[in-house]
Amino acid sequence: MATDPIRIANCSGFFGDRLSAAKEMVEGGPIDALTGDWLAELTMLILSRIQAKAPGGGYARTFVTQMEQVMGQCLDKGIKVVTNAGGLNPEGCADAVQQVADRLGLAPKVAYVGGDDLSKRLAELIGSGNRFNHLDTGEPLDNLADRIVTANAYIGCWGIVEALNQGADIVVTGRATDAAVVAGPAAWHHQWKRDDWDQLAGAIVAGHVIECGAQATGGNYSFFTEVEDLTYPGFPWAEIRADGSAVIGKHDVTGGEVSVGTITSQLLYEIQSERYLNPDVVSRFDTIKLEQLEANRVLISQTKGEAAPAQLKVAMNYQGGYRNQISIGLTGLDVEQKAELIERQFWNSCPYEPEDYESVVRKFLPTNKANPATNEEAVAVYKIIVKDPDEIKVGRAFSNAGTEIGLCSIPGMFGTAGGPGPGQPFGVYWPALIDSQLVPMDVVVDGKHTVVESTGAMSPVTVTTPKISIPEVPAGPTKERPLGFVFGARSGDKGPNANLGIFARSPQAYAWLDAFLSVEVLQELMPEARDRRIDRYQLPNILSLNFIFHGLLEEGVAASTRQDPQAKALGEYLRAKVVSIPESLL
Numbered sequence: 001m002a003t004d005p006i007r008i009a010n011c012s013g014f015f016g017d018r019l020s021a022a023k024e025m026v027e028g029g030p031i032d033a034l035t036g037d038w039l040a041e042l043t044m045l046i047l048s049r050i051q052a053k054a055p056g057g058g059y060a061r062t063f064v065t066q067m068e069q070v071m072g073q074c075l076d077k078g079i080k081v082v083t084n085a086g087g088l089n090p091e092g093c094a095d096a097v098q099q100v101a102d103r104l105g106l107a108p109k110v111a112y113v114g115g116d117d118l119s120k121r122l123a124e125l126i127g128s129g130n131r132f133n134h135l136d137t138g139e140p141l142d143n144l145a146d147r148i149v150t151a152n153a154y155i156g157c158w159g160i161v162e163a164l165n166q167g168a169d170i171v172v173t174g175r176a177t178d179a180a181v182v183a184g185p186a187a188w189h190h191q192w193k194r195d196d197w198d199q200l201a202g203a204i205v206a207g208h209v210i211e212c213g214a215q216a217t218g219g220n221y222s223f224f225t226e227v228e229d230l231t232y233p234g235f236p237w238a239e240i241r242a243d244g245s246a247v248i249g250k251h252d253v254t255g256g257e258v259s260v261g262t263i264t265s266q267l268l269y270e271i272q273s274e275r276y277l278n279p280d281v282v283s284r285f286d287t288i289k290l291e292q293l294e295a296n297r298v299l300i301s302q303t304k305g306e307a308a309p310a311q312l313k314v315a316m317n318y319q320g321g322y323r324n325q326i327s328i329g330l331t332g333l334d335v336e337q338k339a340e341l342i343e344r345q346f347w348n349s350c351p352y353e354p355e356d357y358e359s360v361v362r363k364f365l366p367t368n369k370a371n372p373a374t375n376e377e378a379v380a381v382y383k384i385i386v387k388d389p390d391e392i393k394v395g396r397a398f399s400n401a402g403t404e405i406g407l408c409s410i411p412g413m414f415g416t417a418g419g420p421g422p423g424q425p426f427g428v429y430w431p432a433l434i435d436s437q438l439v440p441m442d443v444v445v446d447g448k449h450t451v452v453e454s455t456g457a458m459s460p461v462t463v464t465t466p467k468i469s470i471p472e473v474p475a476g477p478t479k480e481r482p483l484g485f486v487f488g489a490r491s492g493d494k495g496p497n498a499n500l501g502i503f504a505r506s507p508q509a510y511a512w513l514d515a516f517l518s519v520e521v522l523q524e525l526m527p528e529a530r531d532r533r534i535d536r537y538q539l540p541n542i543l544s545l546n547f548i549f550h551g552l553l554e555e556g557v558a559a560s561t562r563q564d565p566q567a568k569a570l571g572e573y574l575r576a577k578v579v580s581i582p583e584s585l586l
Contacts, residue, residue: 003242005239005240005241005242005246005247006032006033006185006186006189006190006239006240007030007031007032007033007237007238007239007240008031008032008033008034008035008182008185008186008206008210008237008238008239008240009025009031009033009034009035009210009235009236009237010025010035010036010037010182010210010211010213010216010235010236010237011024011025011034011035011036011066011213011235012036012037012038012062012063012066012083012085012213013036013037013211013212013213013214013215014037014038014040014043014212014213015038015039015040015043015046015047015060015062016062017036017062017213018213018214018235019062019065019066020069021036021066021213021235022034022036022066022067022069022070023066023069023070024234024235024251024254025235025237025251026070026073026074026077026079027073028234028251028254029251029252031079031237032078032079032080032185032189033079033080033081033082033185034070034074034079034080034081034082035081035082035083035181035182035185035210035211036063036066036083036084036085036181037083037084037178037181037211037212038060038062038063038083038084038085038087039084039085039087039175039178040557041315041317041429041493041495041556041557042556042557042558042566043087044087044088044150044152044175044315044317045149045150045317045427045429045558047059047060047087047088047150048088048149048150048317051088051089056089056092057089057092058087058088058089058092059085059086059087059088059089059090059092059093059096059172060085060086060087060093061096062085063083063085063093063097063172064085064093064096064097064100067081067097067100067101067170068100068104071097071100071101071104071106071108071170072104072106074108074169074170075106075108075169080164080168080169080170080171080185081169081170081171082160082164082170082171082173082181082182082184082185083171083172083173083181084172084173084174084175084176084177084178084180084181085172086112086113086114086172086173086174087174087175088117088150088152088174089174090112090113090114090172090173090174091112091114091444093112093172094110094111094112094170094172094444097110097170097172098110108169108170109166109167109168109169109170109445109446110168110169110170110172111163111166111168111170111171111172111443111444111445111446112163112171112172112173112443112444113155113159113160113163113171113172113173113174113176113441113442113443113444114173114174114441114442114444115153115155115159115174115439115440115441115442116152116153116154116155116173116174116175116176116439116441117151117152117174117175118151118152118153118314118434118439119148119149119150119151119152122145122148122151123145125434125438126141126145130434130435130438132145132314132316132430132432132433132434133432133433134430134431134432135313135431135432135433135495136431136495136496136497136550136551141316141430141432144318144430147318147319148316148317148318148430149317149318149319149427150315150316150317151314151315151316152174152175152314152315152316153175153312153313153314153434153439154175154176154177154278154279154312154313154314154315155173155174155175155176155177155180155279155312155439155441155454156176156177156180156183156278156279156280156308156454156455157176157180157181157183157184157187157200157279157280158184158187158194158280158441158452158453158454158455159173159176159184159441159442159443159452160173160176160180160181160184160185160188161184161187161188162441162443162450162452163443163445164184164185164188165188166443166445166446166448166450167445168445171184175315177278177279178207178208178211178212179203179204179205179206179207179208179211179278180204180207180278180279180280181207181211182203182204182206182207182210182211182238182240183200183203183204183207183278183280186203186206186240186244187199187200187203189240190240190242194280194308194455194458195307195458196244197281197304197305197306197307197461198243198244198303198304198305199242199243199244199305200244200280200281200305201244201281201282201283201284201303201304201305201306202240202243202244202245202246202283202300202301202303202305203240203244203246204276204278204280204281204283204305205246205267205276205283205285205288205300205303206238206240206246206248206300207238208266208267208269208271208276208283209236209238209246209248209263209266209267209300210236210237210238210248212266212269213235213236214233214234214235214236214256215262215265215266215269216236216248216258216262216263216266217233217234217235217236217250217254217255217256217257217258217262218230218233218255218256218257218262219233219256220265220490220568221257221261221262221265221488222265222484222487222488222489222490222571222572222575223261223488227256227257228257229255229256230255230256230257231255232254232255233250233254233255233256233257234250234251234254234255234256235250235254236248236249236250236258237249237250237251244303244305245299245300245301245302245303246299246300246301247293247297247298247299247300248263248297248298248300249296249297249298250296252296257296258296258297258298259292259296259298260290260291260292260298261488261503261505263290263298263300264290264488264503264542264543264544265488265489265490265501265503266490267285267288267501267542267544268489268490268499268501268502268503268544268546269490269492269499269501270492270493270494270499271285271499271501271546272494272499272535272537272546272548273535273537273546274286274537274538274539275306277309277313278308279308279309279312279436279454279455280308280455281305281306281307281308282305282306282307282308282309283303283305284303284304284305284306284463284465285539285542286465286538286539286540286541287302287303287304287463287465287466287541288300288301288302288303288541288542289301289302289466289541290542302466304463304464304465305461305463306460306461306463307457307458307459307460307461308436308455308456308458309436310435310436310456310457311433311434311435311436312433312434312435312436312439312454313431313432313433314431314432314433314434315429315430315431316429316430316431316432317427317428317429317430317558318427318428318430319425319426319427319428320387320389320426320427320428320555320558320559321358321387321388321389321390321391321394321425321426322387322388322389322390322391322394322395322423322424322425322426323385323386323387323388323394323423323424323426323559323561324385324386324394324395324398324399324421324422324423324424325383325384325385325386325417325561326346326383326384326398326399326401326402326415326417327381327382327383327415327416327417328342328381328382328383328402328410328413328414328415328416329379329380329381329412329413329414329415329416330342330368330379330380330381330382330410331368331375331378331379331380331411331412332368332378332411332412335366335368335380336364336366338382338410338411339364339380339382341409341410342382342384342405342409342410342413343362343382343384345405345408345409346384346401346402346405349401349402349404349405350397350398350401351397351401352393352397352398356388356393357386357387357388357393357394358387358388358389359385359386359387359388360384360385360386361383361384361385361386361561362382362383362384362385363381363382363383363385363561364380364381364382365380365381365382365383366380367379367380367381368380379416381416383417384402385561386398387426387559388423391422391423393423394423395422395423396420396421396422398423399420399421399422400420402415402420403420426558426559427556427558427559428555428556428558428559429495429496429555429556429557429558429559431495436454436455436456436457437453437454437456439454440452440453440454441453441454465541466541468540468541469507470507470510470511470514470540471507471508471511472511473511473512473515474508474511474512474582474584474585475582476582476583476584477582477583478580478581478582478583479580479581479583479586480578480579480580480581481578481579481581481586482575482576482577482578482579483502483574483575483576483577483578483579483581484572484575484576485581485586486504486505486509486581486585486586487502487503487504487505487509487513487575488502488503488505488575489501489502489503489571489572489574489575490571491567491568491569491570491571491572492566492567492568493553493556493557493565493566493567494548495553495556496550496551496552496553496554496555496556497548497549497550497551497552497553498548498549498552498553498567498570499546499547499548499549499567500546500547500549500567500570500571500574501544501545501546501547501571502517502544502545502546502547502571502574502575503542503543503544503545504543504544505543506543506585507543508584508585509543509585510540510543510544512581512582512585513545514538514540514545516579517545518536519534519536519547522534522536522547522574525574525577525579526573526574526577528549528552529549532549532550532551532552533550533551534547534548534549534550535547535548535550549567549570552567552570553565553566553567
């Protein structure tokens with residue numbers, strides 16, 4: 001087992017991230033491995049559309065472009081490259097990388113890891129008793145199986161480890177988890193075993209921190225005004241030690257910041273409970289310890305791990321149909337009456353009734369101000385959004401109805417979302433579970449095929465959480481201030497649900513937050529939460545709370561009618577809420 005740490009850098013947090021990041025990480029300082037994450041739940045649907053238009057595609061071409069920029073340097077410096085940019089076609093992505101190598105006169109050993117794609121096995125799996133019940137509703141997949149366009153199990157790090165053991169220089173995977181592309185090189189370097197739960201748990205946490213690129217170095221950070229230079233933040237790296245602890249940093253002379261604050265913020269991104277499930281281990285987020293070692297260096301340690309879950313998550317997408325909308329500006333006085341007239345006139349003009357559509361969503365957004373200083377401040381918005389499998393019903397027949405009432409409706413009528421147009425297709429996300437033993441990983445290195453089993457059920461592990469000393473809840477005089485004056489937040493999508501993590505920067509502030517921000521108070525502060533089931537989780541070790549809003553994003557990001565369909569701004573919305581905060585915290 002290696003005793004020296006392995007420095008693993010990130011060069012992509014999503015499909016479309018900074019193209020120059022790979023070159024910056026390879027040339028900006030010493031690293032041992034270069035990784036990147038390309039695959040959000042929405043990305044798989046996007047890749048399916050690319051693949052339908054261009055057979056042989058279905059992977060992230062931007063990764064191939066990055067390899068053209070840095071492959072030679074990676075080989076010269078002995079830097080391993082691991083990515084899930086293979087998407088729906090890891091073999092095709094590996095072939096494209098090999099073609100680049102051939103053109104450049106280079107000879108890397110390129111491997112790919114598959115086995116995650118279940119789309120061609122669905123009928124067989126359903127026939128053998130797998131119902132693929134929806135994780136949130138419990139509804140079985142049943143007849144929807146015929147409409148599925150992507151079905152991928154989340155695979156772990158052991159296929160990556162096998163490819164690296166066989167000498168691979170570049171490893172391309174399908175739907176490996178975001179953190180697995182980091183845990184793989186760490187497990188390979190340190191020669192961890194499958195039941196080295198604490199070490200694996202630490203690597204998964206480090207992977208979770210750096211997998212979103214510059215979000216770990218000040219990007220999307222609530223306290224961004226405190227970051228000295230956020231013009232062009234550097235990307236992060238994790239220096240993972242043999243015991244699973246890791247130092248998170250960035251190359252010197254790059255922008256941004258690595259601090260306990262930025263790392264806490266990223267730890268809260270798109271999580272659920274204190275148990276962070278991955279195919280290889282369950283990382284206990286309630287055991288993590290954070291420590292600022294020096295400027296732009298944060299130590300993550302003491303993470304405990306439970307045995308890997310016996311089931312893997314399966315992310316499916318199916319074509320939900322088509323949707324369209326009208327969006328009308330309501331200016332000045334009587335905006336509620338204007339919205340009512342728009343609603344009445346529109347449906348009188350439309351050849352279909354609201355009941356004819358699978359879904360109709362109405363949104364009245366009273367963004368107008370009294371005594372407005374500008375024309376824009378006088379405008380509220382009314383939207384009618386429809387969804388239906390019938391493209392004709394949501395097409396021109398719908399949008400033209402909004403146009404036809406243009407000269408016979410409210411005073412000052414204008415559209416706020418462009419002109420009339422056809423309906424647009426949308427996808428529906430369907431999360432489910434499958435027995436991990438039904439999803440072996442296929443590893444191909446130099447034409448040699450190796451099957452690597454996913455980690456199955458193993459003996460349970462008991463984790464003892466650290467005792468955290470929390471001070472008394474601050475008392476005394478209070479002032480009305482936005483929550484964001486004291487607390488940071490990070491939010492995101494979890495299928496049809498949204499997560500919202502909020503964190504304090506002192507034990508005293510956390511004590512007040514924990515006592516104050518109950519589910520009931522959250523529902524009072526946020527009208528969107530009032531009719532939602534909300535789960536609340538405490539993470540006192542990182543001075544944080546996490547909330548899950550069930551069903552807030554409807555059928556998932558691709559189908560959501562929210563202005564912010566990925567709930568990226570949900571946390572900042574909460575921070576803007578004015579409450580009575582103890583003066584001692586201000």
